Amino acid sequence: MDARSIGWAGVFATLLALAIPWFLWGSEQLFAGLPVWLWWHIAWLGLAAIVFRVFVARAWGLWVTDERADEAGTPGR
Amino acid sequence: MSTALQLGIIVGYLLVALAVGLVAYRLTERTAEDFYLASRTFGTVVLLFTVFATLLSAFTFFGGPDNAYSLGPEWILVMGLMDGLIFAVLWYVIGYKQWLLGQREGYVTLGELLDDRFNSRRIRGLVAGVSLFWLFPYVMLQQIGAGAAIEGLTAGAVPFWGGATLITVFMIVYVALAGMRGIAWTDTLQGLFMLAMIWLAFGWVLLAVDGGIGTINAGLQANAPEFFALGGGAYTPQFMLTFAISIALGVTMFPQINQRFFAAKSERVLKRTFTLWPILVLLLFVPAFLLGSWAAGLGIEANVAAGESVLPVLLETYTPTWFAALVIAGAIAAMMSSSDSMLLSGSSYFTRDLYRPFVDPGVSDRREDQLGRIGVVVFAVSALLASLWAQGGGIGAATVGSLLVDIGDLAFGGFAQLAGPVLLALYWSGITRAGMLAGILVPQGLYLAFNFLPETSVSVPVLSDVTLFATNYFGWGISLYLIALGLAVTVLVGMLTSPAPGAKPDLMEVTHRD
Numbered sequence: 001m002d003a004r005s006i007g008w009a010g011v012f013a014t015l016l017a018l019a020i021p022w023f024l025w026g027s028e029q030l031f032a033g034l035p036v037w038l039w040w041h042i043a044w045l046g047l048a049a050i051v052f053r054v055f056v057a058r059a060w061g062l063w064v065t066d067e068r069a070d071e072a073g074t075p076g077r
Numbered sequence: 078m079s080t081a082l083q084l085g086i087i088v089g090y091l092l093v094a095l096a097v098g099l100v101a102y103r104l105t106e107r108t109a110e111d112f113y114l115a116s117r118t119f120g121t122v123v124l125l126f127t128v129f130a131t132l133l134s135a136f137t138f139f140g141g142p143d144n145a146y147s148l149g150p151e152w153i154l155v156m157g158l159m160d161g162l163i164f165a166v167l168w169y170v171i172g173y174k175q176w177l178l179g180q181r182e183g184y185v186t187l188g189e190l191l192d193d194r195f196n197s198r199r200i201r202g203l204v205a206g207v208s209l210f211w212l213f214p215y216v217m218l219q220q221i222g223a224g225a226a227i228e229g230l231t232a233g234a235v236p237f238w239g240g241a242t243l244i245t246v247f248m249i250v251y252v253a254l255a256g257m258r259g260i261a262w263t264d265t266l267q268g269l270f271m272l273a274m275i276w277l278a279f280g281w282v283l284l285a286v287d288g289g290i291g292t293i294n295a296g297l298q299a300n301a302p303e304f305f306a307l308g309g310g311a312y313t314p315q316f317m318l319t320f321a322i323s324i325a326l327g328v329t330m331f332p333q334i335n336q337r338f339f340a341a342k343s344e345r346v347l348k349r350t351f352t353l354w355p356i357l358v359l360l361l362f363v364p365a366f367l368l369g370s371w372a373a374g375l376g377i378e379a380n381v382a383a384g385e386s387v388l389p390v391l392l393e394t395y396t397p398t399w400f401a402a403l404v405i406a407g408a409i410a411a412m413m414s415s416s417d418s419m420l421l422s423g424s425s426y427f428t429r430d431l432y433r434p435f436v437d438p439g440v441s442d443r444r445e446d447q448l449g450r451i452g453v454v455v456f457a458v459s460a461l462l463a464s465l466w467a468q469g470g471g472i473g474a475a476t477v478g479s480l481l482v483d484i485g486d487l488a489f490g491g492f493a494q495l496a497g498p499v500l501l502a503l504y505w506s507g508i509t510r511a512g513m514l515a516g517i518l519v520p521q522g523l524y525l526a527f528n529f530l531p532e533t534s535v536s537v538p539v540l541s542d543v544t545l546f547a548t549n550y551f552g553w554g555i556s557l558y559l560i561a562l563g564l565a566v567t568v569l570v571g572m573l574t575s576p577a578p579g580a581k582p583d584l585m586e587v588t589h590r591d
Contacts, residue, residue, distance in 0.1 A: 012166060019158040020317060021307070028305040033290035034367075037307040041154050042363065045161050045355040052165065052352040060348060063504075064174050066586045 008059055015048050082399055083230050086406040091247055094263045094413075098251045101259030109445040113185050113425045114340045115258035121349040124341050126268035127261040128350070129357060130411065131333050131418040132160070135222055137271065137361060138408035139386040142369025146379065146387040149304045150370040151312045153362055155320050161358035163325035165351060171329050171496075172338040173347055174503050177587040179339040187335050187499065188430035194502060195510040196579030198434045203517055204495065205430035208332050211491040212423050216460040219416040220245055221468055226409050238465050244413065245461045252417045252457075253450040257340065260417050267407075267414045272361060274407045277400070278392060279364035285395040286375065296374035304370055315552030323556040326496035327489035332422035333415075344590050424452030487528055490556035494520040497564040501571075506582035508567060511574040516567025520559040527555045 021040040029036045055062075105111055119127070145152045175190065184190045192201035220241045227240030235243070252260065286292050303309050328334055341347050365388075372379070372391045379387040388408075392401035428448045433440055440448070498516035501508050530546040537543050548555050576582060 016158070016162055016166070019162050020154045020314075022314065025308050025314075026306050030294070030305065033294060035150070035305055035307065038150065038153065038363075041157055042359060045157055045359045048162055048165075048355045049352055052355070056348045056352055060344075061589055064170065065177070065588050 004059065005062060008055065008062055011051060011055075015044075015051060019044055019048075080231055080234075083402040083405060086402055087227075087230075087409055090406060090410050093266070094251060095247075097262050097266070098255030098259040101255040101262060105256055105258060107446050108442045109425075109429070109449055110183070110185060110442075111258075112256040112446050112449050113336065113421065113429075115256070115261060117179070117340055118258075118342050119261060119337075119340045119346065120342055121346050121353075123261050123265050124337065124346055125350045125353055125357065127264040127418075128334060128337050129361075130264035130268040130271070130414040131337070132328060132415075133271075133361065133411065135219070135408050135412040135415070137275070137365050138388055138404070138411060139222075141362065141366050142372070142388045143379075143381045143386055145366040145369030146372050146377075147381050148311045149301070149309075150366060151307060151317065152369075153366045154307075155317050156362045156366070157355075157358060158317075159321040159325045160328070160362075161355040163321060164328055165354040167325060167329045167496075168338075168347075168351055168354065171500060171503065173344075173351075174585070174587065175335070175338040176341055176344075176347060177590065178585070180590060181587065182584075184339060185336070186332075186426055186429045187330075188426065191499070191502060191513065192430075192434070194581055194584050195513055196577055196581070197510045197513070200510065200513050200517075201430045201434055203514065205426040207495065207517065207521055208330070208426055208492070209423060211488040212332060212419055212426075213456075213460060213463070215488045216416055216419050216423065216456070217464045217467065219412050219419070220461055220464040223409060223412050223416075224464070224468070226405070226412070230405070237468060241461060241464055241468075244416075245457050248413060248417050248420060249454050249457045252420050253453045257421060260414075260421060261340075264414050264418070267410050271407050271411055274404050275361060275365050275368075278388075278396065278404055279368060281396045281400065282368060282371065282391065293371045293374045296376060297370075298374075300376060301370075301373045304373065313552050315549075315554075319549070319552075319554035319557055323493045323554060323560070324489045326560065327491070327493035330492040330495040330499065331419075331489075332426055333418035336422045336425065420453050420457050423456045424449050427452045427456065490528075490554070491521070491524060493556055494524055494559055494563055497560050498567045501564065501567050503585055505568075505571075506585070508571045509574045510577040510580060512567045512569075512571030515570040516563050519566050520563035523562070524556065524559050527559075 019041065021037050021044075024037040024040065027035070027037060031039055106116065108116075110116055141152060141156065175184075175187070178184060178190055182190070182193065184193070186205070188201035188204040191204060192198060223244040224237040224239075224241030227235050227243070228237045231240075255263075283289055288295075297304050308314075341350075368391060369387055372387045375391070375394075377387060377391050377394060379385045379390045381387060389401060389405055392404055428445055432448060432452075433445065495517065497520075498508075498513055501516070502513060527546050527548060532547050533545045534542050535545055550558065
């Protein structure tokens with residue numbers, strides 16, 4: 001496992017872990033008529049879409065394709 | 078006027094779909110790969126919306142808002158985590174890998190891929206058999222839903238069996254003609270239609286309520302004050318996570334979703350759909366489920382437990398009749414867009430993974446294409462007969478709404494049990510044929526036992542009494558425990574056995590395409 005792999009795994013784990021804002025459990029606070037925990041979720045999924053874009057641009061293929069072959073420039077069969 | 082209008086909208090919709098199907102039929106090559114996968118040509122918009130429309134079905138309009146109405150708006154978080162994030166990650170980890178392998182080796186079904194990897198017809202047949210077992214009641218569910226919706230719409234003028242038969246016959250003609258290409262095109266239209274409708278409904282209700290969100294929140298404070306706080310009532314962390322994880326894994330193994338992983342045109346398409354996914358999920362679920370929980374604040378009375386849906390009642394109260402009719406037609410369209418895809422992929426599993434390997438290995442491409450179309454008819458008619466039987470006597474008092482949730486939950490959990498072994502097979506060369514067979518059979522058997530056998534208390538020495546066959550333990554659903562068990566069994570048996578002759582442990586190593 002290289003640093004890049006661990007870094008991205010951490011990013012994805014964080015995205016999944018906080019999609020439901022556990023730290024707001026029991027909170028009844030409203031903002032603009034909707035619960036603050038709902039706003040968090042909406043913003044979080046928006047953030048996820050941005051993070052996914054960055055992942056696609058910089059690390060697409062990580063874990064899935066054979067990186068050694070890719071780096072050696074072996075053409076796909 | 079409302080009934081005629083609603084029927085008019087539904088018939089109009091059927092005619093548009095049929096026209097699209099005919100155009101698709103003219104473009105179709107007579108091969109199985111084209112019938113099942115539209116020759117792997119889907120672009121971003123079509124792939125995104127065909128998965129979307131197939132996946133979300135009538136649940137978005139009925140089951141989901143009903144849950145938010147009776148349990149609270151936290152349902153948005155469950156579905157957002159499930160479909161917006163976990164499914165997106167699986168889209169990459171399972172979907173992208175399957176797509177790469179499909180491009181290189183020409184696979185049409187998941188079973189075919191596993192057969193090649195483990196040199197095992199038995200695994201192929203088992204995956205197809207298990208999938209059809211769970212898919213069948215799910216198709217029935219859609220037919221029962223459509224029959225009941227049409228019966229309700231016409232105030233009984235068209236009886237349940239008439240409505241269900243009408244929809245089924247239409248779907249058979251449509252799917253057998255159009256194949257994957259036609260289905261995906263209508264899915265795209267439907268997806269856009271659903272999105273537009275739900276936002277219009279959202280805006281309309283907000284404007285029509287005197288005092289807007291303030292009035293709604295005051296009503297919630299009076300009728301359901303517990304809706305404001307995150308959690309509470311049915312919502313425990315265990316409940317929310319069990320649903321989100323189990324259903325997301327199940328979704329990837331549903332034949333109609335899994336098969337779509339093979340149908341993307343290019344890597345670019347997969348990348349784009351992956352990044353757009355969370356946004357699309359937000360756009361649909363937030364307004365749909367908020368409407369459901371707002372209905373509780375607006376004092377809308379709907380007997381959800383008895384199968385009545387809250388969204389139509391809400392819309393009939395706050396929007397013009399024609400608009401409510403449009404949304405209900407949209408929901409019926411959504412139901413159909415799920416069922417037609419299920420019929421097609423169910424038929425492909427049958428011909429490709431059961432008929433071809435076990436009955437006639439030398440079947441020609443053209444013949445397989447014909448068989449696929451016949452398979453659609455057989456599958457749809459058997460499901461219809463079973464639905465009519467179930468509705469006529471067997472299930473009796475159970476209503477459409479509760480059926481939807483009951484069988485639906487079970488099917489998703491059942492499919493979820495396949496995800497672990499498949500994920501391991503895609504990524505770990507140490508998995509063996511015996512490991513796969515055990516990893517599939519053990520959790521499937523136990524999942525059925527825990528859901529259908531009565532709870533039994535067993536005395537264990539030293540420990541206190543242990544309850545067998547409960548559907549959850551410590552708040553976590555049984556499906557999660559069994560997914561973990563399935564992973565463990567697959568790995569353990571894999572370590573204890575050696576690869577079967579002809580297995581290809583290196584098959585899964587893939588490189589970039591473009």
